[in-house]
Amino acid sequence: MNYGIVSQEQLEQIDTILNEKLIKLGVDCVIIIDMAGNIITAKDNGENKYDVYSFAALAAGNFATVDAMAKLVGEQEFSLLFHKGQESNIHFSKIDDELLLISMFGREISLGFLRLNVVDVIEKIRKVWGSK
Amino acid sequence: MSFINLKEKVVQVKIVYYGPGRCGKTTNLEFINRTYKKQIVSEMVSLKTHGDRTLFFDFLPFDMGKIKGYDIKIQLYTVPGQVKYNATRKLVLRGVDGIVFVADAMAKQRSKNIRSLNQLHENLQSYKESIFNIPLVLQYNKVDLKEHGIPILPTSVLEKDLNSKLKVPYFEASAITGYNVAATLKKIISSTVVSIQKKLL
Numbered sequence: 001m002n003y004g005i006v007s008q009e010q011l012e013q014i015d016t017i018l019n020e021k022l023i024k025l026g027v028d029c030v031i032i033i034d035m036a037g038n039i040i041t042a043k044d045n046g047e048n049k050y051d052v053y054s055f056a057a058l059a060a061g062n063f064a065t066v067d068a069m070a071k072l073v074g075e076q077e078f079s080l081l082f083h084k085g086q087e088s089n090i091h092f093s094k095i096d097d098e099l100l101l102i103s104m105f106g107r108e109i110s111l112g113f114l115r116l117n118v119v120d121v122i123e124k125i126r127k128v129w130g131s132k
Numbered sequence: 133m134s135f136i137n138l139k140e141k142v143v144q145v146k147i148v149y150y151g152p153g154r155c156g157k158t159t160n161l162e163f164i165n166r167t168y169k170k171q172i173v174s175e176m177v178s179l180k181t182h183g184d185r186t187l188f189f190d191f192l193p194f195d196m197g198k199i200k201g202y203d204i205k206i207q208l209y210t211v212p213g214q215v216k217y218n219a220t221r222k223l224v225l226r227g228v229d230g231i232v233f234v235a236d237a238m239a240k241q242r243s244k245n246i247r248s249l250n251q252l253h254e255n256l257q258s259y260k261e262s263i264f265n266i267p268l269v270l271q272y273n274k275v276d277l278k279e280h281g282i283p284i285l286p287t288s289v290l291e292k293d294l295n296s297k298l299k300v301p302y303f304e305a306s307a308i309t310g311y312n313v314a315a316t317l318k319k320i321i322s323s324t325v326v327s328i329q330k331k332l333l
């Protein structure tokens with residue numbers, strides 16, 4: 001297991017996937033983090049200035065908490081983790097046991113549409129990841 | 133586990149301050165936050181109760197500058213020390229690269245320090261990590277209380293209780309005055325960076 005080091009080539013491929021499949025469709029910001037709260041990559045539409053490092057730490061904690069709660073009530077996992085706001089929403093999706101994909105998007109995108117694309121993106125990222 | 137981005141040449145390192153309730157973990161981070169304004173790009177995040185006890189963690193990103201062309205980003209975390217929060221302590225330890233164990237030097241806290249260190253040992257095992265392998269520094273905090281006539285454990289006792297098997301670097305400190313807070317931080321950063329470099333070779 002050496003996911004801790006990602007090649008430049010892999011990161012570029014992943015960034016391209018995120019740009020083509022999420023940012024271009026109107027998603028404001030996409031971040032891939034690991035469960036320790038490290039940022040693997042972050043892409044945005046150029047308008048949003050999130051403090052991505054704090055965000056990653058909180059997101060990893062949030063996901064880990066919900067995951068631990070699922071186990072407590074006897075669930076394998078809660079597959080959908082979604083926070084809805086007035087102007088922006090956050091969607092979490094597990095890529096594998098170590099990695100999370102987080103998308104932030106506004107009102108112009110529906111959750112269903114986002115989920116379809118996220119599923120597609122995750123499949124593509126897994127391929128890049130498996131290709132090393 | 134540290135994350136190394138070869139494209140942007142960034143290394144992210146996770147350092148966790150661990151120790152019993154009220155030993156001064158959060159106070160360490162608050163001092164660092166005040167003292168190193170230039171190296172801290174964003175605000176300290178504290179998830180705490182109304183009584184200022186840590187509920188989940190404190191988080192403080194700390195910019196180390198470059199080592200061998202790599203931008204070193206240190207992520208400092210504290211765990212909640214209260215006994216009942218062990219589930220959350222474990223979550224914070226996930227992927228940890230280096231640990232500062234903060235012990236409370238007050239005489240009445242002696243057994244709490246030992247119990248907390250033992251639990252750290254168990255918690256690391258649940259991630260298949262070993263307290264004997266991970267970069268670790270001990271900090272014997274609150275030594276300033278001696279001046280106020282409050283009974284303090286002599287360092288020799290703390291060493292015997294906590295460090296006789298581990299044999300790791302230790303510092304007497306006072307998080308509230310800042311005494312040896314930076315020394316502790318520098319030591320854990322250098323031990324951790326050395327250990328990551330070894331893994332890279």
Ligand SMILES: Nc1nc2c(ncn2[C@@H]2O[C@H](COP(=O)(O)OP(=O)(O)OP(=O)(O)O)[C@@H](O)[C@H]2O)c(=O)[nH]1
Nearest residue numbers: 153154155156157158159186212213274306307308
């Ligand atoms: N005299 C003295 N008091 C200290 C020192 N460090 C911390 N304290 C005090 O001890 C109390 C607890 O400090 P915190 O930093 O909140 O302790 P903590 O370890 O984060 O506690 P939890 O979040 O509950 O785990 C506070 O009232 C601090 O002011 C020290 O070096 N000397």
Ligand SMILES: [Mg+2]
Nearest residue numbers: 157158185186
């Ligand atoms: Mg605290």
